[in-house]
Amino acid sequence: MTLVELLRADDGSDSANERILDAAYERFLAFGVRRTTVDDVARQAGLARVTVYRRFARKNDLVHGVMLRELRRFLRDFERAVAPLPTAAEQVVEGFALTLRVVRGHSLLARLLVTEPETILPHLTTGAAPYLAVAREFVAAHLDSPDAEAIAEMFVRVSLSFLLTPSSAIPLETDDQARAFARRHLVPFLSSGGR
Template identity: 45%
Template sequence: MAPGSDVVVERILAAAEAEFERVGLRRASMGRVAQVAEIGRATLYRRFPDKAALVDAVLQRHLTTSLARLETLMAAIPDPRERLVEGFAETIELIREDRLLQRLLETEPETVLPIATTQGAVGIALARDFLADQLRRSGLDASGHLDEAAEIAVRLVHSLMLTPSDRLGTDRQASRDLARRLLLPALLPR
């Protein structure tokens, strides 16, 4: 069942995310998630047959929510180039402030890294498609290589998420400067 299609699923996903943030993925139990969601274990297992399915759904919902927040911010900026600059800066800030992501990277990188890397194609594709769509709707053309340019930008952000830099995007203004100097020319060659 798709997230958002069922009130019970939404309660489960919210409870699971809170539990993952509190104790991590490994220590979270399906029983505790059911308890926090105020449902029976059987109801939980009808929606999510195992913990892996629940983790996938929570992470997908988490990314989708972040992209919706980003889309709202970007829609309010009239200049397409500045929209991309602010979108990049906001993305870096979202990553920096993401309690779930930071908790999991800190406490159980051996669990999170495979999800974000070798199993991360779905998330990267979702973010790439989002960015390519933003570029298309802005009327910006990357010389016929829109999807590739979007994927490169997403992979840069992905790298900064997994290995924060003490030189790149260290604060919002530094992220803006980086986007103007390097990202815009790569995404939107003249």
């Protein structure tokens, strides 16, 4: 399954895939990635091993599948939250506050960043290009600018940076602080495209 297929797939479109990813998520959260095998996931999902291996041959494919599904869900929530807002500036402000809130409250990400950085960090850095592309395309589709792709990429990179290195000279503890930051430092991006 390619990234784009997985992103576009409806939640109910392939119930075996969903069961596998649910099981993988639960195992990763309870035991970590390192101590989980593809066989564990098959057992937890109540599916034949061959069914799982046909779709996710290696454990890393499961990690990738889980992360991509989390990203897809987040982008849907994001869209639901910001689409009703009347201006692009308000969408950026609320979207940034939502992103920080989701990222901070994500139990699996939080667990893996502390207990297994070596598993999760490559996906979020040197191997992040496919996730970055998916998020960039999604954000760009909502921007009305000839420079939509570059502006979207900047949004995504800044959000990812705050996930990876939360510590900041900028106060971002509360939603209101996140909004104030976005208003002053991210909204200006919208008009940065020049000609």
